[in-house]
Amino acid sequence: MVGLTFSADKKMRVVADRANIYLSPDEKSPILETIEKGAIVGLLSPGKFKFSWYYVSYKSSAGVIKSGYIQETTVEPLFQAQRIITIKGDEGSLLSYAPLSHLEPALWGASKEKIISFEGEPESQRRLENLEVLEYNRSFRGYETHLEYVFSDNRLIQVRLELWQVAGEKNGALQTYDQIKGYLQEKFGPPFEDSVNWENPTFKYDELSWGYAVSLGHLNYQARWISANLELRLQLRGENKSVLLEFEGTQADFREVAKKIARGGSFHLN
Numbered sequence: 001m002v003g004l005t006f007s008a009d010k011k012m013r014v015v016a017d018r019a020n021i022y023l024s025p026d027e028k029s030p031i032l033e034t035i036e037k038g039a040i041v042g043l044l045s046p047g048k049f050k051f052s053w054y055y056v057s058y059k060s061s062a063g064v065i066k067s068g069y070i071q072e073t074t075v076e077p078l079f080q081a082q083r084i085i086t087i088k089g090d091e092g093s094l095l096s097y098a099p100l101s102h103l104e105p106a107l108w109g110a111s112k113e114k115i116i117s118f119e120g121e122p123e124s125q126r127r128l129e130n131l132e133v134l135e136y137n138r139s140f141r142g143y144e145t146h147l148e149y150v151f152s153d154n155r156l157i158q159v160r161l162e163l164w165q166v167a168g169e170k171n172g173a174l175q176t177y178d179q180i181k182g183y184l185q186e187k188f189g190p191p192f193e194d195s196v197n198w199e200n201p202t203f204k205y206d207e208l209s210w211g212y213a214v215s216l217g218h219l220n221y222q223a224r225w226i227s228a229n230l231e232l233r234l235q236l237r238g239e240n241k242s243v244l245l246e247f248e249g250t251q252a253d254f255r256e257v258a259k260k261i262a263r264g265g266s267f268h269l270n
Contacts, residue, residue: 010042010043010077010078011040011041011042011043011077011078012040012041012042012043012054012056012070012075012076012077012078013038013039013040013041013075013076013078014035014036014037014038014039014040014041014074014075015037015074015075015076016037016073016074016075017036017037018034018035018036018037019034019035019036019037019039019070019071019074019075020033020034020070020071020074021033021034021035021056021058021066021068021069021070022053022068022069022070023068023069023117024069024117024118025049025053025055025069025118026069027071029069029117032060032066032068033058033060033061033066033068035058039058039059040078041054041056041057041058041070041075042056042057042058043055043056043077044056044057044067049069049118052071052072052073053069053070053071053072054069054070054071054072054075055067055068055069055118056068056069056070056075058070103159103184103187103249107156107159108156108157108229108230108251109155109156109251110155110156111151111154111155111156112132112134112149112151112154114156115134115149115156116134119134119136119147119149120136122134122135122136123135123136123137126261128260128261129260130152130153131150131151131152131257131258131260131261132150132151132154133148133149133150133151133261134148134149134151135147135148136148142165142172143163143164143165143245144163144164144165145161145162145163145164146160146161146162147159147160147161147162148160148161150258150261152254152257152258157250157251157254157257157258158248158249158250158251158254158258158261159247159248159249160246160247160248161246161247161248162244162245162246163176163244163245163246164242164243164244164245165242165243170211171207171208171210171211172211173211173214173215173236173238173243173245174210174211174214174221174236176245177221177234177236177245180234180245180247181223181234184223184225184232184234188225188227188230188232189225191223191224191225192224192225192226193222193223193224194222194223194224195221195222195223196219196220196221197219197220197221197222198213198218198219199217199218199219199220200213200216200217200218200219201218202218203218203219211243214236214237214238214243215238215239215240215241215242215243216238216239216241217237217238217239217240220235220236220237220238221234221235221236221237222234222235222236223235226252227252228252229251229252230249230250230251230252231249231250231252231255232247232248232249232250233246233247233248233249234246234247
C-alpha cells in the first residue's frame, strides 16, 4: 500500500458501526483496515469506482496514513458532493477515465501492484534497465485508447494516454480537448503554456470545420502545466483524417529518465 504524505482536501465521516478499507474496489479484495464509526477519511479521487466505492486516505492502527477503497454506504461526505462522478465504463465521461481521475498526489510513486489493482492486468509490459511500462489498449467513448504507466524501481513516474479516432467534419475532438483541459486547469491551475497553431489557414475562418482541420494536420492545440513536482502535457493534432489526443504526466525529477522509454502506442503521427 502506498504511504501518503499529504492530507486530502475533502473529508468523509464513517457512519456505519464499522467500515472496512479494501485493497481494491471489491468485497473479495483483501481488507487493509477496519475503522470505527465517526472516523474521518480523506477523498483521494473525484470519481466513484464500480458505482459505489470511494478511494480514500485513512490513518491505520499503526498511526500511518495509507490509502484504500471504502464502500459508499459506510460514509457520508463532509462537503458538497454534487460534482462526484461515477467511473462506470463506456457510459461515463472521458473526465472519469481512470488515468485522469487518478491524478492525485497519492498516484505518483505508486507500485505496479497498486496500478494493477484498479486497471487490471496489462495487455503487455516492457522493461529497460530499471524502467518498466504497463500497457493497456481499450475502446472508450468512440476513441481507441493506448495507456502506459511508466515505473522506475517499481515507483510510478509517468502516465501516458493516447486517444485517437477517425475524424469527420464535426468538432467532437475539440470539445473533448477543451473538457480535459478545463478539468486539468481546475486541478492544477492555468497552464504554463497554451497554444493554438495553424499550419495551414484554409479553414481558419470556418469554425465548424476546425475539427476537420485538425484531422488534416492544419491545426493543433497544446497546453502544458509545470509545478514543483509534476509536468503535464496535453496535445491535440491530426493527420490523414485521423485525430490524436495525447496526455502525459511526469514526475518532475524523472523527466529525463522517462525519455529513455520509447512510446509503445499503436497510433503515431510524425
